[in-house]
Amino acid sequence: MGRFFTVNTLLESMSENSNQSRITCSIPLDTEGMHQGDLMLRYSDNAQPLGYYPIPVTVMKNGEGPTALLLGGVHGDEFEGPAALMRLIQHLNLEQVSGRLIILPALNKPAIDASTRVSPLDQVNMNRAFPGDNNGTPTQMLAHYIEQVLMPICDMVIDLHAGGKASVFSSCTLVSRSQNQHLFKNSLDLAGAFGLPLVWLLGEFNDDRSVNAAALRNEIPMIAAELGGGGGNDPVQTDIAENGVRRCLSSTGILNDKAVEDDNRSAAASRLVEIRSPSQNLYAPVCGLLDRRFQAGEEVAKGQLAGFVYPSGQSWTAPVKLRFPASGLVLAHGNRGHVAHGDMLAMVANDVQLA
Numbered sequence: 001m002g003r004f005f006t007v008n009t010l011l012e013s014m015s016e017n018s019n020q021s022r023i024t025c026s027i028p029l030d031t032e033g034m035h036q037g038d039l040m041l042r043y044s045d046n047a048q049p050l051g052y053y054p055i056p057v058t059v060m061k062n063g064e065g066p067t068a069l070l071l072g073g074v075h076g077d078e079f080e081g082p083a084a085l086m087r088l089i090q091h092l093n094l095e096q097v098s099g100r101l102i103i104l105p106a107l108n109k110p111a112i113d114a115s116t117r118v119s120p121l122d123q124v125n126m127n128r129a130f131p132g133d134n135n136g137t138p139t140q141m142l143a144h145y146i147e148q149v150l151m152p153i154c155d156m157v158i159d160l161h162a163g164g165k166a167s168v169f170s171s172c173t174l175v176s177r178s179q180n181q182h183l184f185k186n187s188l189d190l191a192g193a194f195g196l197p198l199v200w201l202l203g204e205f206n207d208d209r210s211v212n213a214a215a216l217r218n219e220i221p222m223i224a225a226e227l228g229g230g231g232g233n234d235p236v237q238t239d240i241a242e243n244g245v246r247r248c249l250s251s252t253g254i255l256n257d258k259a260v261e262d263d264n265r266s267a268a269a270s271r272l273v274e275i276r277s278p279s280q281n282l283y284a285p286v287c288g289l290l291d292r293r294f295q296a297g298e299e300v301a302k303g304q305l306a307g308f309v310y311p312s313g314q315s316w317t318a319p320v321k322l323r324f325p326a327s328g329l330v331l332a333h334g335n336r337g338h339v340a341h342g343d344m345l346a347m348v349a350n351d352v353q354l355a
């Protein structure tokens, strides 16, 4: 007897296939050992008509235990996270692992190669591309693979960011609020283990097209991190990222790490902040030369002088005076000397007390 399909099962099978990723992984995800290879992203454009765009992936699997997904390079001009993950790939031994690590240090590799926030292949921002599209542009295809293929087999996610060329953050971890208190607590515990004293809680004003939102939909504990910024590679921030990831992996039992035992960390997550409204942020009201009078990490008051913008090419024109629209902590400042009307100049966050 041949296999009998009803119309419904046929339609179900077609719709399952229609959501299947077109990306293949050149290494096994389930086999014991350390494996290194590529996610093979086939898009068929002029540069790669019949080949693929390689996205580097390392899998370390040793026995039973949880799976951690470690991401860097979601944005291509943020290098501290990728550098920290490359250190781990070079220095961790398989014997230290109990479970599995899936490490993607340069997830949006075309953007990393170009040193740009968005991918040069499609101009898409990966952290606004989730849940992605298996039939979409390269960045959308990658986002779909992460949310639909990798996250469902993972128990935790760490996504390392920095301010990139456009901004500088007061270094912090990011945790999504959730109605699922167990999930929320596990994510806060990861932030505690990472070790930065500042935690930015993501709520209703944050984008549902991010890696954080994808982890929330998969109900997996997750932290992101914002590690300074400027678009270079700050060794202090790379150290913070490497040590933070090691501590998270140790706290969840995936890594047996002597380096963590020797770590005399003094700062645990101790301050939680949120952005109550986008209107609390300071944006450039005109184009021109910015004379900034504050830094990320400073406490500011509503109405306090933030700086001046000198309109371009008009030395005879009085500058536009900038004042903070709200009191709070400057979570990030813009990093541009010449600003356009609408540029983010300061993100102002406020303290949160959890019940």
Ligand SMILES: [Zn+2]
Binding pocket: 074, 075, 078, 127, 161, 162, 164
């Ligand atoms: Zn980023």
